[in-house]
Amino acid sequence: MRFVLGLRCTICGAEYAVDDVSYVCPRHGDDGILDVMYDYDALRQHISPASIAQTSTDAGIWRYKPLLPVQADSPVPPLRVGWTPLYAAPRLAERLGLHHVWVKDDGVNPTASFKDRASALAVVKAREAGAQIVTTASTGNAAAALAGLAASMSLQAVIFVPKTAPPAKIAQHLIYGARVLLVDGTYDDAFELTLKVAKEFGWYNRNTAYNPYMSEGKKTAAYEICEQMGWRAPDRVFVPVGDGCIIGGIYKGFRDLLALGWIDAMPKIMGIQAEGSSALVDAWERDLAGWEMTPQPANTLADSISAGLPRDRIKALAAVRETDGAYLRVSDQEILDAIPVIARNTGVFSEPAAATAYAGLVKAVEKGLVDPAERIVVLLTGSGLKDIGNAMKTVPQPPIVAPTLEAVKAVMREA
Numbered sequence: 001m002r003f004v005l006g007l008r009c010t011i012c013g014a015e016y017a018v019d020d021v022s023y024v025c026p027r028h029g030d031d032g033i034l035d036v037m038y039d040y041d042a043l044r045q046h047i048s049p050a051s052i053a054q055t056s057t058d059a060g061i062w063r064y065k066p067l068l069p070v071q072a073d074s075p076v077p078p079l080r081v082g083w084t085p086l087y088a089a090p091r092l093a094e095r096l097g098l099h100h101v102w103v104k105d106d107g108v109n110p111t112a113s114f115k116d117r118a119s120a121l122a123v124v125k126a127r128e129a130g131a132q133i134v135t136t137a138s139t140g141n142a143a144a145a146l147a148g149l150a151a152s153m154s155l156q157a158v159i160f161v162p163k164t165a166p167p168a169k170i171a172q173h174l175i176y177g178a179r180v181l182l183v184d185g186t187y188d189d190a191f192e193l194t195l196k197v198a199k200e201f202g203w204y205n206r207n208t209a210y211n212p213y214m215s216e217g218k219k220t221a222a223y224e225i226c227e228q229m230g231w232r233a234p235d236r237v238f239v240p241v242g243d244g245c246i247i248g249g250i251y252k253g254f255r256d257l258l259a260l261g262w263i264d265a266m267p268k269i270m271g272i273q274a275e276g277s278s279a280l281v282d283a284w285e286r287d288l289a290g291w292e293m294t295p296q297p298a299n300t301l302a303d304s305i306s307a308g309l310p311r312d313r314i315k316a317l318a319a320v321r322e323t324d325g326a327y328l329r330v331s332d333q334e335i336l337d338a339i340p341v342i343a344r345n346t347g348v349f350s351e352p353a354a355a356t357a358y359a360g361l362v363k364a365v366e367k368g369l370v371d372p373a374e375r376i377v378v379l380l381t382g383s384g385l386k387d388i389g390n391a392m393k394t395v396p397q398p399p400i401v402a403p404t405l406e407a408v409k410a411v412m413r414e415a
């Protein structure tokens with residue numbers, strides 16, 4: 001924590017030393033999400049793009065350790081989190097009449113989603129705090145990430161997910177040895193429950209947008225994008241949004257790099273939500289502040305971005321407003337349609353929430369929001385294997401054939 005100056009409340013701006021608060025601003029209770037502040041002048045003396053280039057990419061997000069809120073000598077998980085590929089996607093670009101599109105495939109993380117970036121921080125912080133048990137509420141991926149990373153560090157995870165979470169995600173929790181409680185309610189219910197339970201039992205709480213360090217893990221994707229693009233920021237980044245922690249983290253990452261002088265412009269950040277869970281699009285359109293938002297029903301097949309009251313709403317709104325981006329909503333059908341399009345044109349298989357980012361790019365092009373010359377990155381946040389049920393809705397059932405040449409010829413004639 002050599003370079004951490006303290007924590008600042010995103011509502012009132014009050015500043016705290018890291019040891020003076022555990023998770024949130026005491027004046028604002030559970031809504032008082034804190035932002036980690038850094039000493040950029042000192043950082044600039046200590047780390048540079050050139051020094052990072054000397055480190056092995058096998059270290060993943062820990063290549064940027066001085067820019068993360070952990071002790072220099074803290075043990076980090078052995079699993080490789082981050083340094084995920086940024087693939088040029090010329091066929092997607094061509095479909096949309098654009099010149100430069102990349103997809104960042106965070107489905108290749110150890111538990112197959114972007115959430116590993118945050119859970120990696122969570123287990124390091126839990127160890128620093130001397131905790132043995134870590135808990136989280138989750139729609140599924142954050143918990144899978146916590147379960148896997150906890151297993152890698154010999155910590156016990158206790159998971160609270162809605163009982164409707166996709167089976168592949170629940171399988172991950174169980175296989176990694178987490179204690180799993182299926183909540184008879186929504187993600188929002190699970191979140192509130194976890195706050196109470198963690199306090200009661202004294203467990204380390206990973207909850208998104210409550211634990212201030214989760215955004216810090218997520219910001220590493222912005223570092224990687226810029227490094228992978230030769231320390232030049234893209235012009236526009238498309239991010240799928242539920243609670244808003246990823247988009248807030250991405251914004252933080254680009255801001256860090258701008259403050260360090262490693263990039264010279266901010267990308268425009270585009271937040272994409274499912275129509276049935278679009279509280280942030282609504283707030284952005286109506287010019288509401290985060291603290292003016294109220295819970296709304298959330299209903300989308302993209303389970304990872306189903307959030308009635310996005311927990312990181314303040315950071316999420318700032319990410320778009322401060323970068324002159326936009327919030328857009330896409331329908332569940334548009335999300336489903338995007339899954340095979342991305343897969344067939346890049347080779348990357350995305351879960352519905354991840355495909356939402358690309359559906360948002362399609363929408364932005366339709367609305368004329370994108371200049372064809374822009375350099376655009378689409379963040380693919382989770383593997384398609386997480387949710388086979390929805391993926392299979394987008395493709396026909398294959399024919400069953402007798403094991404004979406004749407049968408195959410008959411099928412090929414029909415096609």
Ligand SMILES: *Cc1c(COP(=O)(O)O)cnc(C)c1O
Pocket residue numbers: 113114115141142208240241242243244245246247304305351353354381382383
């Ligand atoms: C969690 C998640 C998101 C959304 O992140 P938020 O921080 O909740 O906005 C998007 N895609 C996937 C695959 C996720 O797991």
Ligand SMILES: [Zn+2]
Pocket residue numbers: 009010011012013014025026027028032
């Ligand atoms: Zn406050």
